[in-house]
Amino acid sequence: MRARAWASILRRSMSLIAVGTLAFDTIETPFERRAEVLGGSVTHFAHAARLFGPLEIVGVVGNDFPAAHLERFRALGIGVDGVEVARGKTFRWSGRYEQDWNTRRTLDTQLNVFEHFDPRLPAAGRRARFVFLANAQPAVQMRALAQVEAPRLVVADTMNLWIDIKRGELEELLRKVHGLVLNEEEAHMLSGRRNLFQAARLLLEQGPRFVIVKKGEHGAFLLGRDVRFALPAYPVEEVVDPTGAGDSFAGGFMGYLASVENLDPATLRRAMLYGTATASFCVEGFSVEGLERVDRSRLEARFNELAALVTP
Ligand code: AMP
Secondary structure, eight states, X not given: OOHHHHHHHHHSOOOEEEEOOOEEEEEEOSXXXXXXXXXXXXXXXXXHHGGGSOEEEEEEEETTSOHHHHHHHHHTTEEEEEEEEESSOOEEEEEEEOTTSSOEEEEEEEOGGGTTOOOOOOHHHHTOSEEEEXXXXXXXXXXXXXXXXXXXXXXXXXXXXXXXXXXXXXXXXXXXXXXXXXXXXXXXXXXXXXXXXXXXXXXXXXXXXXXXXXXXGGOEEEEESSOEEEEOOOOOSOOSOOXXXXXXXXXXXXXXXXXXXXXXXXXXXXXXXXXXXXXXXXXXXXXXXXXXXXXXXXXXXXXXXXXXXXXX
């Protein structure tokens, strides 16, 4: 894309809001261990989506969360008026990656202040047209969504924990969203089907108009009523930490859609490329280190490389 066209996308203020977790993550990879780094589903999502314009986030942190983190969010164009600071500890999650990077084991999840979180959307957020419900309890996702006055596109993410313990709520959520983003294992857990197409078809019957199934380093599939698209992951030379790859994929995908305000099948396919290119920066560092380093021109360059890679 030409620099001028890109600049006009950025000048436009996006109408995007996301709700999810802000966290301290402890991560073990085959090479390294990092304790209590900044993480959370909405954190990764926002650091990706902000590449397309400003957005608002909704979540909760404890009083152990440094104010400097929230200032940094603001400096990057991530509005934090919807982030509540509650008495208690911030959500914590820890996970370990096996040698193949594709298998991740959750070692611990501590909901802490997130357990009784009641999301309150700031006025600008209630008017948002694009809504991303990042990984969180489905009841929290639905309470946030209920406050948005006239959403044009609502996409939700989820995780094995919620499929295990909140399946009823999750099925209710599926009836209220246009898009669902989940990984292969979660698609299997939720639908009972191993075959990707069968799993997606069953999930589409439950409400959403499209489902995106992420397959880690093997890429992502978009399956909708009138669109089908598959894309490999961008081949990163050195993976440092895949945590947040799914959320930053969603951030690139939704950020692009919110910036162009279009949902036709060709735009959805381009959004898949933006999601994939954005996620590739996330895995190049721990926490948000990889995403913080990116600017528009590097993202555009990777988008073009990926487009060239999949064009005959
Ligand atoms: P991803 O690698 O895209 O699946 O996202 C990982 C991020 O999600 C980490 O930064 C965690 O803090 C956060 N996370 C992990 N488990 C949960 C959960 N059950 N609900 C919400 N967020 C979570």
